[in-house]
Amino acid sequence: MEDIEAIAVLQDPVRRRLYDYVVSQDHDVSRNEAAEGAGIQRTLAAFHLDKLVDAGLLETESKRLSGRSGPGAGRPAKLYRRSDAERQFSVPARDYRTAADLLAEVAEVARLDTELQSAARREGRAAAGPVEDLAAAKDLLAARGYEPRLADDVLRLANCPFHVLSQRHPGLVCGMNLALLEGLLEDAEGLTARMDPRPGLCCVVVERSKNNES
Helix, strand or coil: CHHHHHHHHHHCHHHHHHHHHHHCCCCCEEHHHHHHHHCCCHHHHHHHHHHHHHCCCEEEEEECCCCCCCCCCCCCEEEEEECCCCCCCCCCCCCHHHHHHHHHHHHHHCCCHHHHHHHHHHHHHHHCCCCCCHHHHHHHHHHCCCCEEEECCEEEECCCCCHHHHHHCHHHHHHHHHHHHHHHCCCCCCEEEEECCCCCCCCEEEEECHHHCC
16 A cells, blocks of 8 residues: 555656656755756745655755855755655556566576576567667667666666666676667667666666777
């Protein structure tokens, strides 16, 4: 019921706009920034942001944006970011996560990494669409839930669709994820996927191939 109630909070169009803005940023967001990003007044933004926090969809931290401390430094600003909590529900109830975790455990024990990566690469090829450049790759990965962000000709992925499994079986699942993206981008001339794990991001990045740079 908690998951259903949390997701229902996003039915309000203002809250959904605020949520989408906050989670699309690569930094914690202040009330002023969120209000400007959503095109609403600060007081209204503060109300709805705190409703999103109450629902467990966002979390907060207080920080002085000036960087100063002590008397005269001003009050800390309330900053928002996406919560680490994962929400899902189905009707009737289903438990695919437990099945996936058990299958991953068996594959890990049996050392089926190579077989899993081959299957993931085939899946990627089957699901691939036309990709001519990084912008097209960004659209393709966004449609699959990776939340790609382009910076310095590198697509970094702000969300891992396999996050829970990757925390429990990192070697197995990250290798599978890389193979899946390699399959998706196999016909994308000049682009390559590679491992580049960083805190808070997916373990894979997409960039221009070194041998295709002029």
